[in-house]
Amino acid sequence: MSDNKAVTKSTKRNLLSRIVKYRWFYLMFLPVFVFAILFYYAPMLGIRLAFTDFKGVKDPIYVGLANFEKMFKMQGFWDAFFNTLQISGLKLIINTFGAVILSLLLNEVVNLKYKKAAQTIVYLPHFFSWVVAASIFGLILAPSQQGLVNSFLTNIGIIEKGQEIYFLGNNKLWRPVYYVINAWRDTGWGTIIFMATLAGIDTEIYEAASIDGAGRFQKIRFITVPALVNTIATVLVLNLAKIMNLFESVFVFQNDAVIRQSDVLQTYIYRQTFNSGALPNYGYTTAVGLVKSLVGALLVIMCNQISKKLRGRGIV
Amino acid sequence: MKALKTKRYFALLLAIVMVLSVALTGCGGKDDNNKDKGSTDVVGTEDTQKETDKTEDSDKGAEVEKPEKITIMVDGTLVTKDNGRDAFEAEWERLTGIDLEIIQPDHDAYYDVLGQTFASGEWPDVVLLGSTYYAGYAGEGVLWDMTETYENSDLKASGRITKENIVDGLYIDGSLYGIAPASGNGCITYVKKKWLDNVGMEAPTNYEEYIAMLDAFTNGDPDGNGIDGDTYGVSAAGLIGEEAPYMNYLPEFYQDAYPSFYKNEDGVYVDGFTEEAMVGALERLRDAYEKGYIDKESLTNGTSDCRNKFYEDKFGVFTYWAGTWATNLKNNLEANDLDGELIALEPIAEVGAYVERQAPVWAITAKAENPEGIFKYFFETMLDGAEMQRLWTYGVEGTHWSVKAEELLGVTYAEGEFHMLENLEKAGTLYKKNHIDPMLAIAAFTEFEDPGIATIEPEALESQKIFNENSKIAPLLVSTDEMSQYNGDLTTLKKEIVANVVTQGMSIEDEMKRFEEAGGAEWSQLIVDSLNALGN
Incomplete structure (x- = not known):
């Protein structure tokens, strides 16, 4: 038992001495640590809202697992x-x-x-x-002769004019x-x-x-x-x-x-x-x-x- | 041993997280309080002004105390900081002797910031709200009930309000929580006059004529380029809208169908999507889409896509905002060397009336300390028919408008001639208005003639007049728990069904069956029941 205590004390001392020894590294790490706590862990408290009915004004009402x-x-x-x-x-x-x-x-x-x-x-x-990609492909895939792909398909005879394919509006394509x-x-x-x-x-x-x-x-x-x-x-x-x-x-x-x-x-x-x-x-x-x-x-x-x-x- | 130590560290870490978050939340609150207090201290009213106020108070009725300061939250529909908001604020304070604090988040983030503000508990005295938020926040008890104050107000008794139906439409369960200084406006159908002339047709008055016009615009040569069938009839940003009134971009196809909740003639709430009229609307939309009358890209179009196609002469019928947009559409067509003459259609017989969206509403929050005073000095003055109404409508003299003789952007103005000044943010353009659109204001100028009405282009006035005379207001819905729970899924399902029927070749019967199977009918009924249970 006393051996265990001695080991624990010695480990603590080791940890402390390591922290003192590498204090500048710990100091450098501190902003990152605080940042992580503030912006990654603290917001996790919002998880409790999952168990409430909350519309953003009145206090949340606890509803258990209803949601x-x-x-x-x-x-x-x-x-x-x-x-x-x-x-x-x-x-x-x-x-x-x-x-x-x-x-x-x-x-x-x-x-x-x-x-x-x-x-x-x-x-x-x-x-x-x-957003830019969506604009570009909206033009390229337009279901008209102005659309590059439909114009190409029409020119090589795969589709007829007026039968252009609505690539982005077709649930199969x-x-x-x-x-x-x-x-x-x-x-x-x-x-x-x-x-x-x-x-x-x-x-x-x-x-x-x-x-x-x-x-x-x-x-x-x-x-x-x-x-x-x-x-x-x-x-x-x-x-x-x-x-x-x-x-x-x-x-x-x-x-x-x-x-x-x-x-x-x-x-x-x-x-x-x-x-x-x-x-x-x-x-x-x-x-x-x-x-x-x-x-x-x-x-x-x-x-x-x-x-x-x-x-x-x-x-x- | 090692596991025990790990657990300890973990517990310590968790404790630190909890303590930090609680402490930080507290800190945030304190900071906000201090900020508010600070800003209150910074701007104080002059003693002399206070004396004047006291006299005014005693004249107008001692029971309403004049507020020392009013804090408002507003979106970008009021002149922004870069556009002379400080001048507006100074002028407002000069006219009232009250300190005004304006909180104006970015226009696009307005409702996010507003929600965060309400959640923080630091509420402004006055907020501007769109219809969904107005009804929702009223239901949550956030807004002050101004029914009695309004009913007994000088504003109501003055007779200045020319559109009482706008205010009447804002009553929820018999109570009024806000005032809209202007009507919400809506979309009216514009037809290119040149296209009609080219196909030898008159402006349509019923659906048959409307479809015949679309057919001629789609299969004929309305643009006169010598090629048949390279144009189409009508375009829209979506087959069904994102918000009420949902069908305002394609009213001729929806006609009497309304794809959401409304109170029917018997005073009972129903879901228009489940009614027979909706089936008719889907058939008309599908047929027109299949025949190519409706732009194939309507599903993916944004409003700017539609406008650009209209300016490029790709289609001839465009249902878009009444009023100022009539001038914008004309000018942009002319900028492309096209004929800019547009006919603003009266609603065709089957439509009967265009639908006006609910106007944004000014409301007093329930935490405001002196709501009667705020009503009197903020709300009533906004529509005073005189200087203050001019300030809200046109802005500040010398910053936003002027009557001085000068030449501006190539136009010469005589001394005494009212004209808007060059936009501080967008050089090369003139201001058009401040917060209140003069064509939509619900109260008339009484102390003097509306100074700016002569500056509005005739086509804008014409389209607004036709719209105002032929429109009804979209229903205002209270936000119930059931609506919060199910309306998101329900709206998605409805929009999907409309898209599937119109663009994917699905049958109406199958899709309506799917509406039931997917739970749409059940959610719809739950919401209808919750609305009717309110006993409106």
Whole structure:
């Protein structure tokens, strides 16, 4: 017993002496710590609203789990929930593997100037805001002869004039179009991490492969792709934790005809708050937000476990 | 041992979080209080002015105490700081002898800031509210009931109010919580005169003629470019609106259908979406969309998209705001070297009347210390038919308007001729109004003639006159618990059904069946019952 106490005292002393020793590092860390407490943890107290009826004026009325009961009964919530997983998940896969393919292509470019120019061009769309992207694609996909795509389809005889396709207003085409636009905007940016990995591959391996008679495709298949696998897994795992966070890219392309195909949890919360035609019940929208966060947290834990297995270390 | 220590650290961390958040919340509150107190101290009324006030008070009735200070919260419909708000404030204070504090958040963030302000408990004395918020906050007990004060007011007795129906429309459950100094305005249908001439038609007076006109505009050559079928009839920003009156961009198709809650002739609340008239509206919209009369992009159009297409001569019929917008549309067409003459249509026979949106309302908050005084010195003066009304309508002389002889933006004004001055924010344009639109004001000038009415373009006056004579006000709905709970999902479902029927080729029967299956009918009934239970 007394041994234990002695150990505890000594540990405390060690901790204190470490803090004193590294006091300047602790001081430097202090603003970050305070910032995190103020802006990440303190707002979490708002979670209690999920258990209340609150319209923003009178004191919240405790309603227990009523908001959650209502939420789980609402088809709109479930549509938004599964849409979030589907849209975000598929978007992640398309963007990641699109970035891998693009990286492999860029890696094969020999002319350095051309390679740099191509890289710059594919990075650029990432810097367009979603609002600008929506305007651009609204024009490109317009269901008239002024729309670039419809005009092209008419000219090559796939559709007739007057039968233009309303890409953004058609509930069957909306998702494919959405994935294409996302790929356009984010695939290039996603290549950065893969290009960095490719740059780290020892050139001697390629030379040895060439001596052994390997062709270009064989080198890609047996050297480049295996070298990328770990990075691909890391990127997928890191991004999987964020798939519940989906708003702007969907919101700017949403319209009444595609709401069931496009509604995700964050747009659902937005509409419940601002388009209800009445004072919103912040209790309900907080409850939806809480469920979203809990699912997100579960995904983070899951990804952490996967990461530990794949990389030998976690992401948190 | 290690686990125990971890738990301790975790508990300590949680305790710090709790303490910090509570302490910070407290700090915020204190700061706000201090700020308010500070601002009260900074601006004080002159002693001489106080003496004058006392005399005025005794003349006008000693029972209403004159407030020393009034704090108001308003959106960007009042002149902004960069547009001479300080001059407005100084002039208002000169006319009343009361200190005025104006809180004016960014226009787009107004209701966010207002909600946060109410949640903080630091309420301004007076707020400007859109209809949804007016009804909602009234229901929450945030607004002061001014029924008796208004009924016994000099304003009501003066006879200056020319549009009493606007005030009457603001009563909720027999009580009045706010005054709208102007009507809400609404959309009227404009038709390009040149297009009508080119297809040899007259302005339509009924739906048959309206559809015939759309057909000619879609399949003929109304723009006279020698190509048939490269134009279309009408465009809109959405097939159904985001807020009441919902159908104001396509009234000829909706006709007697109203896709939301209203009180019917029997005095009972119903959901118009579930009525037979809505089926007729959906059929008309679907048919017109299929035939290409309605812009294919109406689902994704914003209002600016529609305006631009109108200016580019892509379509010929545009239902848009009455009044000043008639001039804007004309000027923009002419700027594109097109004929700017527009015919503002009287509502076709089947429509009967255009729907006017509920006007933004000034209301006194329940925490205001001297609501009677605020009513007398803020509300009544706003519509005094004299200098103060001119201030709210046109702004400040020398900042927003002038009667001096001068040349401004290429126009020469004679001495004594009323004219608006150049916009401080947008060089090269003139001010049009301050907070109250002169064409929409609910009270007339009585001390002198409306100084600015002559500056309004004839087409704006004409369209506003037709609208005012042929419109009814959109129903004002109280925000019930059921509405807060279900109306978000219900509105989404309704909009989806309209879009599916009109643009996706779904049958009306199937979609109405889905309305029931998805819970729409049940939510609708719950809301209807809650409205009727209020006993309005």
